[in-house]
Amino acid sequence: MEIHGVKRPLIATVEFANSRGVLEAMTSFDLSVADFDIDVPKLVIKNIAEVVQVKSSFQFKK
Numbered sequence: 001m002e003i004h005g006v007k008r009p010l011i012a013t014v015e016f017a018n019s020r021g022v023l024e025a026m027t028s029f030d031l032s033v034a035d036f037d038i039d040v041p042k043l044v045i046k047n048i049a050e051v052v053q054v055k056s057s058f059q060f061k062k
Contacts, residue, residue, distance in 0.1 A: 003036040023060040028053060 001010040012029040030051050033040060040048045 001031070003031075004038060006036045008035055021062060025058045025060070026056070028055045030054070 001008055010029065012027045014025050014027045017024045017026070030053050032051050033048065034050065
């Protein structure tokens, strides 16, 4: 995974579903803001989690 020019290895489980000719890939994983050197402004630091859950879904159609 690369965010703001910082690369870190990522291992995530991906679930696949096939329905009516549409292939869907779904994943969810946690990212630590500190691992990617993301500076959170002090004004909003209480409102930003240290670990962020990322969810993605992709659909592949013919």
